[in-house]
Every structure is written in C-alpha cells, then in structure tokens.
Amino acid sequence: MIKFSDNQLKIPKLARPVYLVTAGMSKFDRAFPENRTEELTIQAFTAASDFIKMTPAELKSYIHTCYYGHFADHFGDQLLGEAVIHDRLGLDPLGNIGIKTGGATGGSTLWEAVKTVASGYSDCTLAMGWERMDEVPTDEGNHLISAAADKDWETPLGHIYTGYYAVMAQRYWKIYGKEEESFRDTMAEIAVKNRGYARMNPHAHGPMKITIEDVKNSPIIAYPLRALDCCLMSVGAACCIVAEEKTAYELTDNPLRVWVGAGSHTLRVADRRDMQIPLLPNETKDTYKNFHEKYPGSTRYPGFTSFLAARVAAYYAYNMTGIVDPCEDLDVIELHDAFTISDIQSYEDVGLRPYGEGRDFIESGDAYLKDPKTGKRGKLPSNLSGGLIGCMHAVGATGLMQVAEIGYHIWNRWDEIHEPIKKWKAFGREKPEDWESLQVSGAKRGLAISHAGVGSHVTASILMHPDHLLKEE
Amino acid sequence: MPKSNSKKGYVDVIDGKYKTNGKFHKIEKNEPIFNKDTGKLAGVTNPRDMTYIHSYGGEAIFFESLGKGKLIASRCENKECGTSYNSIFMPFRIFCPDCLHKTSIFDLTDIARKTARIHSFIVTHRSGAFNTLKLPIKFINVEFEGVCTILMSYLSTGNPEIGMRVVPIFKTKNPTYTIIDLSFVSEGTPQSKLPEDFSF
Numbered sequence: 113m114i115k116f117s118d119n120q121l122k123i124p125k126l127a128r129p130v131y132l133v134t135a136g137m138s139k140f141d142r143a144f145p146e147n148r149t150e151e152l153t154i155q156a157f158t159a160a161s162d163f164i165k166m167t168p169a170e171l172k173s174y175i176h177t178c179y180y181g182h183f184a185d186h187f188g189d190q191l192l193g194e195a196v197i198h199d200r201l202g203l204d205p206l207g208n209i210g211i212k213t214g215g216a217t218g219g220s221t222l223w224e225a226v227k228t229v230a231s232g233y234s235d236c237t238l239a240m241g242w243e244r245m246d247e248v249p250t251d252e253g254n255h256l257i258s259a260a261a262d263k264d265w266e267t268p269l270g271h272i273y274t275g276y277y278a279v280m281a282q283r284y285w286k287i288y289g290k291e292e293e294s295f296r297d298t299m300a301e302i303a304v305k306n307r308g309y310a311r312m313n314p315h316a317h318g319p320m321k322i323t324i325e326d327v328k329n330s331p332i333i334a335y336p337l338r339a340l341d342c343c344l345m346s347v348g349a350a351c352c353i354v355a356e357e358k359t360a361y362e363l364t365d366n367p368l369r370v371w372v373g374a375g376s377h378t379l380r381v382a383d384r385r386d387m388q389i390p391l392l393p394n395e396t397k398d399t400y401k402n403f404h405e406k407y408p409g410s411t412r413y414p415g416f417t418s419f420l421a422a423r424v425a426a427y428y429a430y431n432m433t434g435i436v437d438p439c440e441d442l443d444v445i446e447l448h449d450a451f452t453i454s455d456i457q458s459y460e461d462v463g464l465r466p467y468g469e470g471r472d473f474i475e476s477g478d479a480y481l482k483d484p485k486t487g488k489r490g491k492l493p494s495n496l497s498g499g500l501i502g503c504m505h506a507v508g509a510t511g512l513m514q515v516a517e518i519g520y521h522i523w524n525r526w527d528e529i530h531e532p533i534k535k536w537k538a539f540g541r542e543k544p545e546d547w548e549s550l551q552v553s554g555a556k557r558g559l560a561i562s563h564a565g566v567g568s569h570v571t572a573s574i575l576m577h578p579d580h581l582l583k584e585e
Numbered sequence: 586m587p588k589s590n591s592k593k594g595y596v597d598v599i600d601g602k603y604k605t606n607g608k609f610h611k612i613e614k615n616e617p618i619f620n621k622d623t624g625k626l627a628g629v630t631n632p633r634d635m636t637y638i639h640s641y642g643g644e645a646i647f648f649e650s651l652g653k654g655k656l657i658a659s660r661c662e663n664k665e666c667g668t669s670y671n672s673i674f675m676p677f678r679i680f681c682p683d684c685l686h687k688t689s690i691f692d693l694t695d696i697a698r699k700t701a702r703i704h705s706f707i708v709t710h711r712s713g714a715f716n717t718l719k720l721p722i723k724f725i726n727v728e729f730e731g732v733c734t735i736l737m738s739y740l741s742t743g744n745p746e747i748g749m750r751v752v753p754i755f756k757t758k759n760p761t762y763t764i765i766d767l768s769f770v771s772e773g774t775p776q777s778k779l780p781e782d783f784s785f
Contacts, residue, residue, distance in 0.1 A: 114683075115668055145627050146620065189631060254713030264644065265676050268763045269739055270722045271713030276737065279726050283705035286747055334709040382676050382726065385733045409747070416705050416726065416735075 114387045123431040124373060126230035129585070131360035131367035132575060133236070133353045134171075135516030136160030139539045140317040140348035140504035143246035149188070149349070150200035153242055156349040156509075157201060163525075164364045172201075174359060176234035178208035181221030181241030181508035186256050188244045197240065211508075214260055215448065216374075217241060218350065218511025219562025219571030223372040225354050235359040241508035242349035253345070260565055262380050274342075277566055278334035280381060281453040283416040285336045287409040288468050289453075296336065298471045299452040300327035303340045303501055305480065306449055310498025311544050314536045315513075317504045318344045319544075327452075341452040343500035350512035352519075368522055369576045370515075371432050375424030377414070379568045386412040390423055392463040393430055394437040399466050407468050419567035422461035429559070429572035430463070434583025438463050439478060439492050441582060443555040444521045446514035448563035448570075449499040458561060462572065464492065481550055496521070496550045511562030515573050518558035522577050526551040556580035596638050603638060610634045643679035646690065651767050652760030654784060656697050656753055658732065659688035673732045693729060697753045698785075700730035701769065706745035718765060725769060727751065738764075741780050743771030758782035 136159030138152040154168075161171040178201075180194035190196065194210040213220040218241040225239035245253055255271040266276050289295035304324055310316035322340065330340040353363075360367035378384055389400055404410055414420040426438075435441045447462075449455035459470035464478075473494075477483030480490035497503040497517040500510060520526040527549050529535075536543040556577040563570045576582070594609035613632040620627045641648055650657040658675040666684035673691055674681075681688055704726040712720060723740040741754065749771065756766040759782050768783065776785065 145618070189633075249714075251712075251714040254711070255715050256713075258713050262676075263639075264641065264648070265764050266737055268717075268765050269724065269737065270709070270718050271716045272709060272711055272722070273713075274711065275707055275709045275722060275724045278707040278709065279705040279724055279737070282707050283747070333711065334707045380676060380737070381735070382737050383674075383678075383682075383734050385672075 114385045116390070124428050125432070126226070126371065127232065128230055129357050130226045130229045130354050130370050131357060131578075132370040132515070132519055133355050133360050133363045133367050134160045134164045135350070135352045135512070135519050136163060137315050137350040137509075137513050137516055138348045140315050140346045140506055140513075142317060142344070142346060144347050145246075149193070149242055149244050150197055152347070152349040153197050153201060153240055153351070156240065156242075156351045160351055160353055166363070171353065171363070172203060174236040174355065174363060175203065175238045175353065176206060176236055177225075177228050178203055178206055178238045178240065179211055179221045179224045179228075180208060181211045181217040181239065181512065183212050183214055183217045183243060183507040184245070184256060186259070187253070188247055197242070201240075203238070213569035214564030215450065215505070215507055216511060216562040216564040216569040216571055217508040218513065218515075219372065219560065219573055220374065220511070220569060221508070222352055222354070222370075222512060222515060222573055223374050223571050225352070226370055226372050229354050229356050236353065236355040236363075238351060238353055239512060240349065240351040241510070241512045243506040243508045244347055245345050245506070246347050265380060265382070273565065274334055274337075276381070277451070277454075278337055280416045280457075280566065281337055281451060282335075284453055284457055287407055287417060289471070295471055296328065297324055298474050299336070299341060299456065300324040301474055302449065302452040302455050303327045305474075306495045306499040307340075307502040309496050309550060310502025312547055312550050313498050313503055313530055314539050314541055314543070315348075315504070316498045316502055317346045317348075318502050319498065320502070337451055337453065343450045343505045344503075346504035346506040348504055348506040348509050350509040350516055352512050352515055366523055367578070368519060369578050369581065371429060371574045372571050373425045373428030373432060374569070374571045375421040375428070376569050377419065377421040377567050379566075381416060381566050384412075384414060384416075384420070386415070387420075389413045389467065390420075390427060392423070392427060393435065394463055395466065403468065410468065413467075418457060418467060419461045419563070419570060421567045421570035422458055422561060422563060422572075425561070425570040425572040426462040429574050433574050433576065434581070435574070438559065442492055442557050442559050444496065444518055444552045444558040445492055445494045446497060446499065446517055446558075446560040447494055448510070448561050449495055449501050450505070450563070452501070455499075458563070462559070462561060481552065493550075493552055496552070511560065511571065511573070514560035514562065515575065518560050518575050521552045521555040522558060522575055524551065524555070557582075594636050605638070609636050644677055647677040648762050648764070648766070651755050652757055652762060654694070654755045654757050655692060656694045656767065658691045658693040660691040661686065662689045669733075674734055675729060675732050675736050676734065693732070694753070696731065697729055701751050701753060702728050703740075703745055703747055703749045703751060704728045704735050705747060706740070708745070725751065727769060739768055741768040741770050741783070742774045742778050752785065754779055754783045754785055756782050757784045
C-alpha cells in the first residue's frame with residue numbers, strides 16, 4: 113500500500129483510559145546455563161509485585177487476560193512456550209495468547225494488553241515478554257534469526273540477518289552521513305553513551321566504559337558497522353501490568369497513563385515503493401522543501417534509509433496523546449538502538465529531528481542526561497537503560513523493558529531499581545565505584561519505540577503522569 | 586517418513602500429492618551438559634536433523650526460470666487498479682499488493698541486462714549456519730528501470746558501489762532452484778570470470 117485512505121489514517125482512540133500499574137524485569141545476560149525461562153519470568157513478575165508492595169498472589173488475583181511476547185519458538189524448540197510460562201506463573205484458567213512481531217514483540221504485547229483493557233473486556237491485563245537465544249550455537253542462532261527474513265528471497269543469501277539490515281545502514285551512511293568522519297564519530301558516540309549508561313544498571317548485560325576510538329577500532333561486522341555499533345543478543349524477561357482506572361488505583365496510588373500506536377511495512381525492504389513523506393504534527397510540507405537538493409541520492413521515501421512503520425506508529429501515538437513536538441513534550445525516551453546508525457534513523461522517523469538531520473539529536477547534546485561536552489542536561493535523554501546496545505536485546509522482553517524503564521523515571525523511583533547493592537550482588541555484578549543516579553528529575557512523559565528488524569513492525573508506547581496530560585479527553 | 590531406505594530424502598509430487606522417498610533424518614543420541622565447576626547436571630543437548638518440504642506455489646516459475654537464464658518479474662495489468670496498474674514487481678509477486686488481482690508474468694531479463702544498478706550494498710565476512718555462499722558475501726540491492734521495487738541479491742565479481750552498473754548471471758548448470766541461482770557481476774565482466782556453473 114503506498115497511498116493511505118482517511119479510514120487508515122484515523123487517529124486511534126482507546127474507549128476508556130488505561131494505566132500502567134507496575135512493571136518488572138529479570139537480570140539480562142547472554143546465557144543462563146542454569147536457569148529455565150520460567151525462572152526469569154517469575155523473577156520479572158515478582159519484581160513487578162514487589163514494586164507495588166503486593167505479593168505475587170495478590171497481584172495475580174487482579175489479572176484477567178495475559179499476553180505473552182516471545183518471538184522465536186524455534187530457538188527454544190518449544191511450541192506453545194507461552195502455555196508453559198502461563199502455567200508456571202499459575203495463571204490458569206485465564207485466557208492467554210502469544211504475540212510475535214520480531215524485535216517489536218515486546219511493544220506489540222503491550223499494545224494488545226492495553227487494547228484489551230480499553231475495550232472493557234478485561235480490567236487488568238499482564239504483558240509478559242522473554243527470549244531465549246542461548247539454546248543453539250551462535251551460527252545456528254544466526255540462521256534462526258535469518259528465518260525472520262523472507263525464506264525464499266533473502267534467507268538463502270548467507271543466512272545472516274545483519275546482511276539484509278546493513279544495506280540500509282550503508283545507504284544512510286552515504287546519502288545522509290555523507291561518509292563523513294564526523295558522522296562516524298557521532299555513531300560511535302551513541303555506542304559510548306548507551307554502554308556507559310548501562311554501567312549504572314544492574315540488570316544490564318553489556319555495560320562498558322569505552323571511547324569513540326574503541327568503537328571505531330572494534331572489528332568490522334559489515335562496513336560501516338563495527339562490533340561495538342551493534343546491539344546485544346540477550347536472554348531475560350520483562351513485564352508490565354495495565355488496568356482501567358478504578359482497578360489501577362486499587363493496586364497503586366501512582367498509576368501512569370499508557371497508550372500504544374503501531375505501524376508496519378513490508379517484510380522485505382525490496383518491496384518498499386516510493387511515496388510522499390507522511391508528516392508528523394511538528395512538520396509541514398515546507399519541512400521537506402529542497403530535501404532532494406540537500407541530500408543528493410535521497411530519491412525515494414522511505415527507501416532504504418527510513419522506517420515507515422516507525423513514522424506511522426509515532427503518527428498514531430502522537431495524535432492520540434496530543435504530542436506536537438516530542439523534544440518539547442516528552443522528558444525521557446527509550447529507542448530501539450539495534451545499531452548506532454539505526455538509532456539515528458529512528459530520531460527522524462519519530463520526529464526528534466526532520467529526515468536527514470538525525471545526527472543533530474546527538475551532536476546537540478539533547479540525547480544526554482548530562483551532555484559530556486557542556487555538562488548541561490539534555491532536552492530529551494535517550495536510552496538511559498543502556499538500550500539494546502548496552503542493556504539487552506532479549507527480543508520479546510525488549511519493548512517491555514523499555515516501558516518499565518520509562519515508568520521508573522516518571523514514578524521518580526529509578527534509583528530504587530538500579531541503586532541497591534543487594535541487587536548488584538544478587539545478580540553477581542560489581543557495582544561501579546563511580547555509580548551515579550540517572551533519574552530524570554521531574555519526568556512526566558516518556559516514549560518507548562519497539563522495532564522489528566528491517567522495520568516490518570514498530571510500536572510507539574507513551575507513558576504520562578495523569579496530572580500532566582497534553583490532551584483533553 | 587520411510588526410515589529403512591538409506592538414500593537421502595527427496596520428494597516428488599504425484600497425483601497432486603507429495604510422495605517422499607529415502608531417509609529424511611538421522612537420529613542422534615543426546616548428551617548431558619555438566620557444570621564443570623560444580624560437577625552438577627545443568628541440562629542436555631537435543632540434536633535435530635530435519636528437512637522441510639516447501640512449496641513455491643505461484644512463485645515456482647521465477648525460481649525455475651533462473652536455471653534457464655531468465656529473470657521473471659510480474660506486472661499488474663488490472664486497469665481498474667488505482668495504484669499499481671502497469672507496475673512491475675521484482676521480487677515477483679503472484680498478486681498485486683493493491684488490487685489483489687493476479688499479476689501477469691513479465692520477462693525482465695533484457696531490462697536487467699541493460700539497466701541494473703546497485704542501490705545499496707554491504708560486504709560481510711560473517712554468515713549463519715547452512716550458508717552456501719562464499720565469504721565474504723557482497724550483498725547488493727538492485728534497481729531496474731521501470732521497476733517499482735528493489736531486488737536483493739549478491740555480487741560475484743567486482744567491488745560494489747552505489748550507482749554501479751551490474752548485469753545478472755544465472756546458475757544454468759546444476760541449478761539449486763533457489764534465489765542463489767541469481768547473482769550479478771560488474772558490467773563488462775567476461776564469461777571466463779564467472780563463478781562455476783554460471784552464465785549470462
């Protein structure tokens with residue numbers, strides 16, 4: 113589809129307000145040779161019940177429908193893995209269903225949980241996500257991931273998903289990055305930033321104290337992408353519990369409003385036909401006047417350089433919630449930094465900067481809690497969890513981890529999750545001596561982007577403190 | 586599946602049904618996984634050796650044509666189609682994505698020879714299990730004049746650059762009947778430089 117009808121562009125509406133009540137995460141790591149998946153999901157669920165000072169049994173008594181985000185059945189060699197987890201969580205006989213949308217699985221799981229509450233079917237739902245990517249050798253894992261590409265037209269080409277993805281990075285690097293060393297440095301800065309933030313997160317699988325030079329000297333994966341430009345491959349679980357207003361306030365004094373918008377685009381990048389750029393609320397047609405002259409080679413939209421699914425998810429989510437300028441209206445974001453360059457591409461898709469100017473979000477210092485060059489607070493700190501590059505990418509859990517992290521900032525309880533030495537010790541991790549709080553003070557609104565591979569599915573989840581909504585309802 | 590026959594498994598379609606022949610999987614015993622530090626059992630390995638039986642359906646003509654040196658695209662010829670009338674699709678689509686009418690076959694071989702250009706590319710030294718391409722793999726995305734989509738393939742000779750002219754080559758000898766029967770080389774590459782079994 114390259115033209116949209118008015119019906120398709122209708123702004124989604126939740127039939128009643130939905131609230132995020134609590135959220136929890138397990139430890140994330142490359143492998144858990146001595147833990148079953150349910151041990152990790154129970155860890156996440158228990159963290160969520162602890163957070164609102166309830167026992168797991170008390171919290172479970174409110175849940176009415178369950179959504180389970182778990183992308184890759186074939187990794188675990190277990191179909192209906194959701195039923196296993198549902199049983200181990202002791203949630204029978206509640207209705208439950210598995211959600212699978214690649215890297216966006218976590219966000220899509222929340223999307224379903226939110227709609228179910230909004231519709232009135234349930235007053236309280238569970239969105240639980242996990243991934244188990246440690247049950248095959250790495251090269252077989254690469255094959256299994258490549259099976260998420262088109263099995264006839266792409267997978268036989270090397271059985272390596274990075275290859276299908278990196279061609280997009282290459283085109284962006286040449287057209288918009290203009291192959292400049294300064295752009296290469298900006299990409300590296302993202303890896304330094306996100307791995308650095310991960311150092312403050314006991315849950316994080318890939319914390320590192322590194323420099324731009326370290327990133328630029330790391331082994332080439334697929335030029336211009338190097339090892340330290342790439343996200344982690346992780347195991348772990350995360351969950352969110354959402355509810356309608358009355359139930360939400362029974363469960364906690366401080367529930368947050370939640371909305372999710374979702375978009376899609378072709379599984380094969382090959383099939384993406386040229387179209388006009390759909391505009392976000394902070395853009396006009398003039399935003400892209402002279403666009404092609406400014407960026408020679410920017411011949412197609414979204415082509416290989418942008419993600420229509422992310423743009424459409426943001427379009428729905430912003431218009432649903434009254435967000436006009438995300439940099440002004442939001443306080444904290446978690447983006448799907450699968451690669452440093454795709455992080456930059458996302459800044460444009462979700463309107464943090466116009467298309468072509470994504471790098472400025474980093475270079476201006478806006479993306480930092482504290483700009484390392486000026487020491488000033490950035491306008492919209494991004495990926496304080498460490499993101500996919502520094503914290504984790506346990507596919508089905510990722511989008512839920514992001515929402516949990518945004519929630520902790522708005523609840524003003526980020527320190528409680530990340531600071532206690534007891535947790536660092538329980539996870540067998542050393543708390544850095546220079547540990548510092550990354551709490552975004554006064555955070556009232558946040559956004560999390562959950563994104564599948566080359567952009568087949570994207571969700572935009574928005575959290576707001578109920579006293580700080582942007583739109584009358 | 587018959588297990589007594591030791592010949593490697595293959596499949597025919599007879600009377601509209603799959604007929605399997607030969608041996609399709611070998612059974613291997615599992616192994617325990619021990620924690621070497623504690624001496625305690627952590628888990629087990631579960632070996633699998635499986636073969637999938639996959640139908641190309643309406644795309645079969647595309648994959649069969651590669652072995653005959655032809656690049657077959659499809660075109661929407663539904664005059665009522667508001668968006669895609671006369672659009673040429675490569676990858677081949679059985680149905681128009683807009684009007685959902687069955688597309689017509691369109692031989693793109695000559696257009697590809699004359700107009701194919703690299704839209705983007707990547708060189709990677711890594712592959713997943715079961716890869717049969719030689720490393721490094723030079724992934725390329727190919728634009729063709731008059732085609733609304735961009736095909737993914739791989740470059741067999743030359744160093745890829747955006748905008749570079751390339752020409753298709755086909756594994757006409759010993760075809761695999763998969764997408765790897767199609768590759769591209771830089772314009773001007775002589776036949777003698779083509780990989781084994783490939784021709785223009």
